[in-house]
Amino acid sequence: MAGGTPGLFRRFARNRAALLGLVILLVVVGLALAAPTLYPRNPLRIVGPAELWPLQDPRFPLGTDSIGRNIAAIIAHGARATLLIGIFASLTATLIGVTIGAAAGWFGGWVDELLMRLTEMFQVVPGLVFVLTIVSILGGTVENITIAVGVVSWTGIARLTRAEFLTLRDREFVQACRAMGMPDWRIVLAEVLPNALPPVIVLSSLAVASAILFESAVSFLGLGDPQVASWGRLVGEGRTLIRSSWYISAVPGVAIMLMVLALNLIGDGLNDALNPKLRNR
Amino acid sequence: MSGLEVRGLSVALFTRAGVLPALSGVSLRVPPGRTLALVGESGCGKSMTALAIMRLLPEPPARIVAGQVMLDGVDLAALPERRMLAVRGKAVSMIFQDPMSSLNPVATVGEQIVEVLRRHEGLGGRAARQRAVELLELVGIPDAAARLDEYPHRLSGGMCQRVMIAIAIACRPALLVADEPTTALDVTVQAQILELLQRLQAETGMALLLITHDLGVVAEMADEVAVMYAGRIVEQGPVDAVFDAPLHPYTRGLIGATPSGGTAGRHARLADIPGSVPGLAELPAGCAFAPRCPLAFGACGAQPALLAQAPGHVVACFAAEGVPADAAAAGA
Numbered sequence: 001m002a003g004g005t006p007g008l009f010r011r012f013a014r015n016r017a018a019l020l021g022l023v024i025l026l027v028v029v030g031l032a033l034a035a036p037t038l039y040p041r042n043p044l045r046i047v048g049p050a051e052l053w054p055l056q057d058p059r060f061p062l063g064t065d066s067i068g069r070n071i072a073a074i075i076a077h078g079a080r081a082t083l084l085i086g087i088f089a090s091l092t093a094t095l096i097g098v099t100i101g102a103a104a105g106w107f108g109g110w111v112d113e114l115l116m117r118l119t120e121m122f123q124v125v126p127g128l129v130f131v132l133t134i135v136s137i138l139g140g141t142v143e144n145i146t147i148a149v150g151v152v153s154w155t156g157i158a159r160l161t162r163a164e165f166l167t168l169r170d171r172e173f174v175q176a177c178r179a180m181g182m183p184d185w186r187i188v189l190a191e192v193l194p195n196a197l198p199p200v201i202v203l204s205s206l207a208v209a210s211a212i213l214f215e216s217a218v219s220f221l222g223l224g225d226p227q228v229a230s231w232g233r234l235v236g237e238g239r240t241l242i243r244s245s246w247y248i249s250a251v252p253g254v255a256i257m258l259m260v261l262a263l264n265l266i267g268d269g270l271n272d273a274l275n276p277k278l279r280n281r
Numbered sequence: 282m283s284g285l286e287v288r289g290l291s292v293a294l295f296t297r298a299g300v301l302p303a304l305s306g307v308s309l310r311v312p313p314g315r316t317l318a319l320v321g322e323s324g325c326g327k328s329m330t331a332l333a334i335m336r337l338l339p340e341p342p343a344r345i346v347a348g349q350v351m352l353d354g355v356d357l358a359a360l361p362e363r364r365m366l367a368v369r370g371k372a373v374s375m376i377f378q379d380p381m382s383s384l385n386p387v388a389t390v391g392e393q394i395v396e397v398l399r400r401h402e403g404l405g406g407r408a409a410r411q412r413a414v415e416l417l418e419l420v421g422i423p424d425a426a427a428r429l430d431e432y433p434h435r436l437s438g439g440m441c442q443r444v445m446i447a448i449a450i451a452c453r454p455a456l457l458v459a460d461e462p463t464t465a466l467d468v469t470v471q472a473q474i475l476e477l478l479q480r481l482q483a484e485t486g487m488a489l490l491l492i493t494h495d496l497g498v499v500a501e502m503a504d505e506v507a508v509m510y511a512g513r514i515v516e517q518g519p520v521d522a523v524f525d526a527p528l529h530p531y532t533r534g535l536i537g538a539t540p541s542g543g544t545a546g547r548h549a550r551l552a553d554i555p556g557s558v559p560g561l562a563e564l565p566a567g568c569a570f571a572p573r574c575p576l577a578f579g580a581c582g583a584q585p586a587l588l589a590q591a592p593g594h595v596v597a598c599f600a601a602e603g604v605p606a607d608a609a610a611a612g613a
Contacts, residue, residue, distance in 0.1 A: 175337065179374065179375040181371060
């Protein structure tokens, strides 16, 4: 919010579950930052015996995978890829969604019609199929996955922003801003947008979670970058051994689950904290 | 001349159902330091007139199709939007009916005042803040420096309207348009806000166009009053003349429908005007008030012209033409 609303964190922290989500997120961020220090060498290097169960060898606290790579190192380095893709894909989606939604809601008329039909065209294609198509055409680098996920995730944000703009556009303060001589572009950016953002921020935080799931799915299917450690790829590689060494899939699976859960809890907490109607409770 | 002079202003709504006349030939004069009240029922075109003067009509469907809005020698109706941006908030300002929703809920009071100072006066930083404090003090907000960092939801309705007034007068406008500025406020606060407007007008010499349906406010505030019905001015004149001797049957109806507040009127039933304002699509030919008018006769099928019945007192009514003012008043 403009100028920083005092007590935003306190309102957020009142939601215990959201606080737990924040703690999990901070642990993952810490892990991602510490990965090069903890495991300075390539995490995809073979370092020990294959299929070593967790807690057997202090060098491999989470065990080793089917060819003897350190799962803990893959999880730590994978956190970097997961976070980067999640955050930048969500930013891409938010940027596209807010721009299109704001234009549609503000201008209305044929602009609105055109942009909403475009949005629907994106909505009718199943997200994962769309992502896989883009990635298989452009190649499975981290950048391409980020862009692909961003390009399929903006529709909800666009519709939400449009709805916010539609209600805000006719509010009296917008008229009052006009009456004081503000040009339209300034009213949109400085007056209407800050009012529309709180629910959009919540949706964006949830988009990070879904972006992580997309990345995991792409990597699980083996379309990700083979040079980059990834949680989803590890789940996929472990599935052939699911009957004997199920931990190979389970460890990164739990990591993905915790991360997505944490982001959803944070989204809920933000929703409470940013909702002006709950502000004075 | 200086001040506001509206000449023959006509606004039409371009809808699927056809072109509807929202305003027809509205002419007004508000000299500097004077107050003109625009009264009438909801839907009669009061707010439409204000928005047309500010060039804030919802376009489409509304558009000015004829007339001039002269402010200090410049025709606002003909200015391109780019130049109009420099006029709004500087030469003409407007305050609205609901002060609570007229302020941006996510910006502080100070930010919103500084915005207009930066835009029109080129003030920034410390100077703008200093001026904002002065403005809040001018509109009677206690502890102004501290209030600057408050968000609007922390202020009462009366305080919000004071802030709106501070923003409106920040650049010493030649004309202030007040669209029902006290309708949403408590009675006691209403009186304070009206008093504030009068004091500021005396200090700055601005012209005030006051839109209201409260005839008590008109009597209190205005020098002149213009009564509107269905997009036309039907009677206009000095407040005393119009209130003492209303010539148009609609004006008489409005005055008759106002509780007097005195003991005489306590037990008397209020006289209402039967029917309601016709929609723009079903305006009758001729005088639009004729279907509700107790005095309507054959001639009312034509549009009556706005003619002077006394110096400065004009009325558009065939029944009032040639009828001496005191006789018409006696018939009220």
